[in-house]
Amino acid sequence: MSTTTTLDYAVAHLTDDSEVAIPYWHVDSGQDGETFLVNCAQHGNEVQGCESIRLFKQLCETDLKRGSVYLVPFTNLPAVKYRRPHINLGPEQPYADAEGHNMNRTWPGNPEGNDTERVSYAIHEAVVRHCTRCLDLHSWSGFFASATLAPNDGGLVSEMAETTAIRFISWSKPDEPGVEHTPSTITRLFNNTGRGAVCIELAGQYEISSKKVALGLRAATNLAKLFGMMDGEPELLDGPVIGMTDDMGDRKFDLNAPCSGLFVGTGLQTADYVEEGQKLGHIIRDDNLETMEIFAPVSGYLLRYGCYRPHSDVALPARHPYASEGDPLATVVVP
Ligand SMILES: [Zn+2]
Missing domain, CATH: 3.40.630.10 (Zn peptidases)
Incomplete structure (x- = not known):
């Protein structure tokens, strides 16, 4: 066959x-x-x-x-x-x-x-x-x-x-x-x-x-x-599948920039698991040039990571790592 x-x-x-x-x-x-x-x-x-x-x-x-x-x-x-x-x-x-x-x-x-x-x-x-x-x-x-x-x-x-x-x-x-x-x-x-x-x-x-x-x-x-089209069992994930709905309640934590400056990540990637208190990156402040470290607020998986603004897919300025105060830096979801 x-x-x-x-x-x-x-x-x-x-x-x-x-x-x-x-x-x-x-x-x-x-x-x-x-x-x-x-x-x-x-x-x-x-x-x-x-x-x-x-x-x-x-x-x-x-x-x-x-x-x-x-x-x-x-x-x-x-x-x-x-x-x-x-x-x-x-x-x-x-x-x-x-x-x-x-x-x-x-x-x-x-x-x-x-x-x-x-x-x-x-x-x-x-x-x-x-x-x-x-x-x-x-x-x-x-x-x-x-x-x-x-x-x-x-x-x-x-x-x-x-x-x-x-x-x-x-x-x-x-x-x-x-x-x-x-x-x-x-x-x-x-x-x-x-x-x-x-x-x-x-x-x-x-x-x-x-x-x-x-x-x-x-x-x-x-x-x-x-679908029975191939033999064998599906190869599933290690760890949990995280279902997301409109109401995530206290399982979803948005982390926003506490000050303005350049956000520097630590090499983490989206969907990585992070522990509460783990360093996610730092901001080089643009007012006094001090370094402000950014830590994970809870243990969970990174749904979003990095500094960006809307339409970051179609315009380079929206991908610039300069964060205004309050810009999103990460979202951690508790499984
Ligand atoms: Zn599409």
Whole structure:
């Protein structure tokens, strides 16, 4: 028994009468089973999972036993080539200026819509409508820990989220049945049609780190095992999975700059475990040049770490380590 791999293209017809071809792989075990979509880069600067998908394709070619996988590493290829989140954005413009070009609000796409909606439509027709499960890979700011985003349905989707083996899970409420939400995110499209889907934010935009690539590969592999498509047990986390909801109460501690100056970290990374009283860094004060040390307020996992301001993903000034008094430096979550 062996798998067959096909390279194919979803061809979108754009508003200027040109075409764009989005490449994808289909790896088929030849046996009955789920049809699992793994896609990445709906936002063109979120590319960590592209490499996870390339590695997952290699694994599927040897280990896929049941069902088939569709693998779309460059879902929004025009935005990847444009090197920005959406194809309409200029320098330093935040995601919110999407003007209808945020691909992850367009599903199932529209053949008569703008160019982003047309690409979504082409991928939906060629790939998405055939699939019964979905893992949608994104990347949010590197100042946040990687996290799985999922509606907590207490069933398939909750189990999928926990099986991704990402330290943090951000839970949302499932949609009420029967309420129309199109166009929507791709995960919502799946979950509201009885097919399971989760999203993972592999933290860090405009970059590919081997650690985040490995998280994405493990998540895809674990899900294939959960779905019975590969043999073996999912490889789960050492230590707790931390579920996050809107109300974290006294489990979530925001640490803000006690004074202004340059924040210097200690080499810790998001999702690291820190002990209460552990040094997180120091501030070189800009008023008297003294050093003010910063310590963890509790023992827990770093949900956020480093000095940043909003839109730190699209503008270098927002990544500057100069903290104004009160700026966030870290968030520690108690498991
Ligand atoms: Zn995204």
